[in-house]
Amino acid sequence: MFADAQSDPSLSKEEFDAQEPRLRAALLKAQYRLLERADRSLLIVVSGIDGAGKGGAINLLNEWMDPRHIHTLAFGAPTFDEQEHPPFWRYWNELPAKGKTGIVFGSWYVPLLLEASRKKPRPRRMTTYAEAITRFEAGLAAEGVQIIKLWYHLSAQAQADRTKVLLSSPETAWQVKPADRKVHKKYDRICRAGQQVIEHLNPPHAPWTIIPSADEHMRAIRTAQAVQQALQHRSPTPRAQVFNAPGLARRHSPDRLAQLDYHTKLDKEDYESELGLLQGQLARAVRSDAFRERSLILAFEGQDAAGKGGAIRRVTHALDLRQVDIHPISAPTPDELMHPYLWRFWRRLPRQGRIAIFDRSWYGRVLVERVEGFASTADWRRAYAEINDFERQQTDHGTIVLKFWLAITPEEQLQRFHERERSPFKNFKITPDDWRNREKWKQYASAANDMLARTDTEHAPWHVIGTNDKRYARVHVLKNIVAALEQTL
Amino acid sequence: MFADAQSDPSLSKEEFDAQEPRLRAALLKAQYRLLERADRSLLIVVSGIDGAGKGGAINLLNEWMDPRHIHTLAFGAPTFDEQEHPPFWRYWNELPAKGKTGIVFGSWYVPLLLEASRKKPRPRRMTTYAEAITRFEAGLAAEGVQIIKLWYHLSAQAQADRTKVLLSSPETAWQVKPADRKVHKKYDRICRAGQQVIEHLNPPHAPWTIIPSADEHMRAIRTAQAVQQALQHRSPTPRAQVFNAPGLARRHSPDRLAQLDYHTKLDKEDYESELGLLQGQLARAVRSDAFRERSLILAFEGQDAAGKGGAIRRVTHALDLRQVDIHPISAPTPDELMHPYLWRFWRRLPRQGRIAIFDRSWYGRVLVERVEGFASTADWRRAYAEINDFERQQTDHGTIVLKFWLAITPEEQLQRFHERERSPFKNFKITPDDWRNREKWKQYASAANDMLARTDTEHAPWHVIGTNDKRYARVHVLKNIVAALEQTL
Incomplete structure (x- = not known):
């Protein structure tokens, strides 16, 4: 791979x-073309030998x-903020918008390269890091982030x-950091690590280019060429199989919604008593010392008028x-549309000791976006694995993730719609969209059943x-949260 | 003030x-009107007696x-992130966009109320907190944030x-926190503190409303009424004198730009040597232990082609x-336009140990926005004091703030413009805007002189x-940074 590792090719000043003027002009032209089209962003990962x-x-x-x-995105030791989130959070947070270029320094390769350059790299860790990187890059590439390394x-x-x-010379000596003086001894190991990483993580949608760097002119020209080519030629879309995510979904009946109990009721007195006691348990759990090291994500989905807000x-x-x-969560803003789908959810994740409640969520992609055709078939099909991986990154970090599907029968929904329309202060909750969605009841139910089958991990x-009885539903939501907290903490 | 403090008025269920249906309908209607007009945002500060x-x-x-x-904006103990910024940073960061409503819990009144409810409030601190709040609220109000408290x-x-x-009852006992049991003893002091704060910080643009809260129905109706009225009637614009900010500008000639040395030159050899040595000093200073507790803001302004990028x-x-x-920094995005002017700069401030470089800055308001008429006269006139206050908050927190005006002569600019136009890879830097700005040379110079006179603190x-000689300019920029760091650290 590093065939020229010992040769250090160079380029004369002449x-x-x-080459410089033509290359600079071409580079600028390509940059403006990307900006104008805004069909993707470009991430340039910068790595290599020290010095x-x-x-x-x-x-x-x-x-x-x-x-x-x-945007130069340079990552050093994680900040306090970053330590309170999964490792990839910092990179998600800083993704450039479509049309823009991000130069990543201190990238997601740093932990892998550090491991690979140990005297004895630990194979388990190597695999874990490499798999996480593979999924991350493939997910970004599929969402319009072009990556070159x-x-x-x-x-x-x-x-x-x-x-x-x-x-x-004192004019330049400061450029040599104390660490640089030690680095020579490790040259062989870093070289080997780089070689390994480049060989194994070099998919067509996120390829490596080796830049001979001993000679300043050579380095400049090769860098500019690599970037200019990337700007001119879009990388291929990653193949679907790279999305196989960890955490297979559990088996359930393919039509869970049809088999639900919609009719159990709770009388008012029992409800108030149970609710109060459960709220007390919840209040104690999230104020406990054990919870300070964790965080909680609650995602609520369900048909319109199923009672998400009340719950x-x-x-x-x-x-x-x-x-x-x-x-x-409603339709994405223009700014959100300029970023990968999951970007806006990554940015809303709770830090340690905190709770984030999503009133609708990242499941929009496999529900409304699927049914209404806002996402392409390839996009929503791929989303199941992406979502499983997204949630898995949170739970691996210690976050508790619970998802609620609140389900009503079509008859009950109709009654609630009419009730809302009649109320002077509830009619804002009912729009023509709600009636339109109702006509697609079966399509939504089928999308929900698919979602439950593929993402119930x-x-x-x-x-x-079942939320035909609101009291029953609310008590059950709380019961599930309390049970999950008590089991985990 | 709390005339009904002992009476606890109530409202019957009937x-x-x-009242409920009419009030809820009116509240919703007013909310949608705000959303549609999007001429301002609403901040509701929630404070009062515990329980x-x-x-x-x-x-x-x-x-x-x-x-x-x-958006419920609830602030508790500052996070690590928040501790690394001035006290008001957390509030600036979370400001809702125009059309939206923010409910502030744990607001900027907390430190003041804590101080005021001490056995012996310290007058100096009381004054400092109160003045900071006065400036903060007036600044927001002038920028289209309506505040009710x-x-x-x-x-x-x-x-x-x-x-x-x-x-x-065990169903409700969890609602009483351990701290609540102690609070009764302090009732009188908290009451007195509230009274004082309400009396002294009650300007027409950010008024207090007292909500009798012993009775649940009364509390609900009065809350909704207060919010509905605020949504319906815009508050008056604050008077100009509240903007008198700390840190008066130093005295200089009214035409600093005319009196500048534009002609000193540095030869290449001296330049390279001086530059290298200064870069070494800078590198050492920002890597020092002392700098870890500080941060550095560098703002660069100047005529087009004055060499900001190169410096x-x-x-x-x-x-x-x-x-x-x-x-x-260029023209604000649509999202930025929906927030107060300084919002986008607050969000880009460096945390401790970090450096933020602004290529153009918050001074846009008193330069391009003034000259081109993008800001009203009232807006840019008020901006000098707002900017001084903004910078003072950073320096009070320990940040070093340095501002550079890079100045060229009109002749030199013309030459550089032509040079840029001729170069295949520099012509992107020259646009019709640059030529138009050049025609307004005198207006820009006069705006710059005003700015220097009012914000050189x-x-x-x-x-x-003077940057007619780029080498001289670059060396002097570095010299000033190094000197400021050495003086401070």
């Missing part, structure tokens, strides 16, 4: 001067391209020479307002609750 | 039932209004009764990419540098 001039290459791109549309390479001799030259208010009544965020289970 | 049912009132508003357009009140007897009733790249060359964020100084 050759460089001959190969990664920082210089980033400066070069900022100088040669229009820097107003480039640049490996800045130079020989051991060139690395040593560079340090020597820099150290020879959510009974839950929040038990919570400290300072501990909870409620996110009503051990780590993030669905609770399907 | 009266409540008679008066503030949480219940927030739930009520979420139930009676359309919760999709309400609700004080939930009940008598000492009612407070004690409520606790007793709740404790009498910034010479600075970033000395920095660790993981430590710095570069923010190119001790805490956040302007460095005005």
Whole structure:
């Protein structure tokens, strides 16, 4: 792979001067074309041997391209904030919008490269990191994020020479950090690690390019060429099989909604007593010391008028307002549409000790977007695995994820619609959309059944609750939350 | 003020039932009108006596209004993130967009109320908090944020009764937190504190309403009425004098730009040596332990083609990419236009140990927005004091704020424009806008001189540098940064 690892090819000043103007003009033209089309964003992952001039290459791109549309995304040690979320959260958070370019420094390859360059890499960890990266990159690529990865390479001799030259003058000596002086000893191991990573994580939708970096001119020209080619030629869409996500769904009947108990009722007195006691249990659980290290995500889905709002208010009544965020989810904003689908949900995840309640959720993609045709078939089909993976990343981090499908019968819905229409202060809740959705009852039910079959996982289970009787439903929502908390904490 | 403090007025169930439907319908109608007009946002500050049912009132508003357009902004103890920024950062960050409503719980009144309810409130702190609040609220109000403040009140007897009733059943006992049991003893002091705060911080643009809260029905109706009235009647615009901000500008000639040295030159050899040494000093300073507790904001302004980009790249060359964020500032996005002017800058402030570089900045309001008429005269006139206050909040927190005006002569600009036009990879930097701005040279110069006269403060100084010679300019930018860091750290 590093065939030229010992050769350090170079480019004369004359050759460089001959190529520079044309290349810069082409690069800019391609950048503006991306900006205008805004059909995708570009992520440039910058990695490689220490001292190969990664920082210089980033400066070069900022100088040669229009820097107003480039974001340098440089990640160091995780901040407190970042530590309170799953590892990929920081990268999701910073994704550039369509039309824009992000240069990633300190990328998701850092933990894998560190592991791979140990004396004895631990195979289990290597596999875990590599699989997570594979899913992450494939998911982004499928959502219109083009990824290219640049490996800045130079020989051991060139690395040593560079340090020597820099150290020879006080004007440049500061560029050599203490860590750089130790790095030579590890050259072989880092090289091996890079080689391994490049070989195994080099899919057509997120390819590596090796940039010979000993010579400044060569490095500049090759960097600009790689970026310009990426801007000009869109990468292929990843194949579907890379989305196989962890956590297979549990087996259930294919028509869970039809088999639900819609008719059990709870009288008012029992309801109030049970509700109060459950709220007390919930209040104690989320104020416990054990919960401070965890967090809780509650996602509510269900037919219109199934009682999501009422159920959510009974839950929040038990919570400290300072501990909870409620996110009503409707159609994505223009800004959200310029990012991968799951981006807006990643940004709303609770930090440790906190609770996020979603009134509708990321399941929109396999429900409304599927039924109404807002998402392509390929998009919503792929979403099941993506969602399972998304939730799994949360639960692996220690977050408790519970999902509720609140189900009513068509007859009950009709009655509630009429009731809403008659009320001067509830008629805002009923719109022509609701009536239209009702006509597609069967399509929505079938989408919901598919969703339940494919995303009811051990780590993030669905609770399907009949809500013809609101009291019964609310008590059962609380019961499930309390049970999950008591089991986990 | 709390005339009814001992009386606890109540409302019968019948009266409540008679008022509810009309009030809810009116509230919703007013909410939708705000949403449609989107001429302002509404902030509802919720405060008052413990146990008066503030949480219940927030739930009520979420139930009676359309919760999709309400954000509950509940602030507890500051997070790590929040501790690394000035105190008002958390409130700025969460401001709702125009058309939306935010309910603020744990507001900017908490520190003031805590101080005021001490046995002996410290007058100095009281004044500092009160002045900061006055400026904050006036600034928001002038920028289209309507503020109302609700004080939930009940008598000492009612407070004690409520606790007793709740404790009498396991279904409700959990609602009484351990702290609530102690609160009765402090009733008088909290009452006095509230009274003081309400009297002194009750401007027409951010008025207080007292909500009698012992009776649930009374509390609900009065809350809804207060919000409905606010939605219907816009508050008056604050008077200009409340903007008098701390940190008077230093005295300079009224035409600083004319008196600048544009002609000193630096030869290439001296330049490279000086630049390298200064970059080394900068690199050491920002990597020092002392800097970890501070942060650095660099704002670059100047005429088109004055060399901001080139100067910034010479600075970033000395920095660790993981430590710095570069923010190119251009016209606000639609989302940014829905928020107060300074919102987008608050959101880009560096946390501790970090550096933020602004390529153009919040000074746009008194430069391009003033000259091109994008801001009203009242808006840009008020901006000087707002900006001084904004910067002062950063420096009070320990941030170092440096501002650079890079100045060229009109002749030099013309030459650079032509040069850019001729270059195949620099012509993107020159647009019809640049030529139009050039025609308004005098207006821009006069706006810049005004800005320098009004915002060159001790805490956040302007460095005005002639840049006809790029080498001279770059070295001087670095010199000023290094000097400020060495003086502070």
